[in-house]
Amino acid sequence: MSELHIYNSYTRQKEKFESITPGYAGLYVCGPTVSGESHLGHARPYITFDVVQRYLRHLGYKVRYVRNITDAGHFEEEGREAEDKVSEKAKLEKLEPMEMVHKYTSLFHKGMAMFNCDEPSIEPTATGHIVEQIDMIQDIISKGYAYEVNGSVYFDVTKYAAEYPYGKLSGRVLEDQLETTRDLDGQDEKRNKADFALWKKAPPEHIMRWNSPWGEGFPGWHIECSAMSSKYLGETFDIHGGGMDLQFPHHESEIAQSTIAHGHPPVRYWMHNNMITINGKKMGKSYNNVIKLSELFSGSHPLLAQAYHPMVVRFNILQTHYRSTLDFSNEALQASEKAFRRLWEAYETLQKLAHPGNENASDAELDSKVNTWLAECADFMNDDLNTAKVIANFFELAPVINGIKGGQVKADALSAATFVALKATFSAYLVDILGMEPLQEEQSDKLDKVLSLLIDIRKDAKKRKDFATSDLIRNQLAENGILLKDEKDGSVSYSVN
RNA sequence: GGUCGGAUGGCCGAGUGGCUAGGCUCAGCUCUGCAAAAGCUGCUACAGCGGUUCGAAUCCGCUUUCGACCUCCA
Known part of the structure; x- marks a missing residue:
């Protein structure tokens, strides 16, 4: 240690x-x-x-x-x-x-x-x-x-x-x-x-x-x-x-x-x-290139292609070591937004995942890799707060989590102990230490009920091969910022943007 | 001008004397009614020129270039 x-x-x-x-x-x-x-x-x-x-x-x-x-x-x-x-x-x-x-x-x-x-x-x-x-x-x-x-x-x-x-x-x-x-x-x-x-x-x-x-x-x-x-x-x-x-x-x-x-x-x-720069220059009053937080969150600044969620900005900042300059750009923020969404979804998936309970890993090699990635988180933080490397390891773990859910990785690939450590470490570092939160608020019960209803109707339509109806529901919801995903197990999940 | 710090693949970015970081993009594949998501595969870079070394992107020197501080500044 x-x-x-x-x-x-x-x-x-x-x-x-x-x-x-x-x-x-x-x-x-x-x-x-x-x-x-x-x-x-x-x-x-x-x-x-x-x-x-x-x-x-x-x-x-x-x-x-x-x-x-x-x-x-x-x-x-x-x-x-x-x-x-x-x-x-x-x-x-x-x-x-x-x-x-x-x-x-x-x-x-x-x-x-x-x-x-x-x-x-x-x-x-x-x-x-x-x-x-x-x-x-x-x-x-x-x-x-x-x-x-x-x-x-x-x-x-x-x-x-x-x-x-x-x-x-x-x-x-x-x-x-x-x-x-x-x-x-x-x-x-x-x-x-x-x-x-x-x-x-x-x-x-x-x-x-x-x-x-x-x-x-x-x-x-x-x-x-x-x-x-x-x-x-x-x-x-x-x-x-x-x-x-x-x-x-x-x-x-x-x-x-x-x-x-x-x-x-x-x-x-x-x-x-170190400083945040914009087009290579330090952001500061004297340079007249300041993006205020309110403008950042609303997207109301000529340099901004869109609004950026505070968590996306936080994630982007933590993807760079604190002693390096960080150059602002829409491309970088957009990349961080996609990356963070993927990572957070993997984190949420992990919370819901159950382990079959096997004491020994059926995939010893993967189990060993996972344990290494988890242990390294502490080493990276201890090395002058290298949050960038910690995040990189999360992205090594995400495919494992998604793979278990999607069936590409066997459910018993990891040992019970490793699985427990994975859950605990992911949560400790991503939430407690890096201080990340989800991009969207908890959905209300009412919205959840309405969507369940629509999802049921769509499932029924799909069963009857009435794809016109099922696609209509999906497309209309998408236009309103609600994305439906047909999961492998036949269930349907949604996310609101 | 002085001091200090950078220059990494299409973009963002980590990092170490030898063991392909990671993200985003792009291409292909798997799954799928389609899509999205997810998974898999591919894309091997370190400003230039010398030097040290068995070996340097990583150490040293020079060059080019960018920036920070020297003034309120996160």
């Missing part, structure tokens, strides 16, 4: 996972900034880490999964003019920040639910932890690694880098960073260009603002994750996850802040998922 190994971005190698507290695992994942609607790009990290979290639970860990909501900072609603606090508009006409934040948080939650992502154990908000952030900033100042200028506070990266390996996570050298000639906000206030804000003074027109020892302002982007992760997971915790694009500067800054505040690095294992 292999053990879980994960690729640690910090050391750039696969390492055996050992939790700090035996039996418990702490996982922190950078959540969304809720100033706009979630898009396809957001789906990847949250689905990836949902599987991480599910797998850790499967391994027996009691997991605390913390995923924040970034609802504070210098942002305004997409597509809406920035409004200022001192404008003449009436209160109700103005954009209320919490209103916007609530709207997009809510949409994000709905999207996650559709993807069947488990809710995190704690979902802390930045606005709910202003006090903790201020405390942490004061602590860093008192230790001499941050300074205040005009109501803003900056982290002294140069000083930090002299003693600590700043840039190790993202693989860059501080000297290179100092070369940049960008004109950033507050650049003239900083002692060095690489310094980053812990607290920013709010200009008069800025709506989001809080009192602090340095005047009214709002927290810097990086400090929230440090403050909240240490509060809920401890000063050192097991896994920190997020998109690769957050490695620098966000995660690098988190390491620096926490290292000064607590005297040691915050995270044991850093995990980063």
Whole structure:
């Protein structure tokens, strides 16, 4: 039995996972900034880490999964003019920040639910932890690694880098960073260009603002994750996850802040998922190539040939290793949809299948292969969460299941023990760990009764060789999205699209 | 410009120094009143050029090319 190994971005190698507290695992994942609607790009990290979290639970860990909501900072609603606090508009006409934040948080939650992502154990908000952030900033100042200028506070990266390996996570050298000639906000206030804000003074027109020892302002982007992760997971915790694009500067800054505040690095294992690209380019606001989740599910985007079910998207994402880029295309999604339908049907078939009870396999070779495929699932997951390989093995098993049902494989080909293992493993990995759900809801009893009636009438017509009637029923139903299948044993099943 | 990571069969994608991943498409067959589904069979690829090796798609070097990060970003 292999053990879980994960690729640690910090050391750039696969390492055996050992939790700090035996039996418990702490996982922190950078959540969304809720100033706009979630898009396809957001789906990847949250689905990836949902599987991480599910797998850790499967391994027996009691997991605390913390995923924040970034609802504070210098942002305004997409597509809406920035409004200022001192404008003449009436209160109700103005954009209320919490209103916007609530709207997009809510949409994000709905999207996650559709993807069947488990809710995190704690979902802390930045606005709910202003006090903790201020405390942490004061602590860093008192230790001499941050300074205040005009109501803003900056982290002294140069000083930090002299003693600590700043840039190790993202693989860059501080000297290179100092070369940049960008004109950033507050650049003239900083002692060095690489310094980053812990607290920013709010200009008069800025709506989001809080009192602090340095005047009214709002927290810097990086400090929230440090403050909240240490509060809920401890000063050192097991896994920190997020998109690769957050490695620098966000995660690098988190390491620096926490290292000064607590005297040691915050995270044991850093995990980063790769990006979703579209036509080879990263999907992101700045590229104007974003497909929102609502558009994805409804098909209402010029790039989409059709609507895609959340489970199809989830399946497609899991068919690719999380550290590889995943290029979006209609062809790929359509292939995933067909593949997933086939796989799920095999899974459902397996649930209904009964084993004759023979202790010994009549087909020892097949029995042995099946056992290998099942055992490999754990090995693949343990090898840095290789969901793609797990899925590949499902597709090895599907023909065996379908073959038993269709008679191409003998019912007693597998031993009773293997059959039990097949059922248990398929369900554990496909449903519990990969988190897949059927594409269609349970059918209502009434529909079921109506269809049984039609199926009976059609059976009768077929018996009389009245194929005109039987085909009419089948074709009419097909036009309405209900497919009838004549099974080998003479029964008829249906599926609704 | 700096740093890092890719280039795999018609398409998507995994992966390892030698043992045909898998999915989708396509073609043929079996079953079937027909269809669908299912099953079986076929389609052997790793950007290019050198090198290391008994053997490399897998290791090294160079070239071409794409991308990510360096700025808010999942």
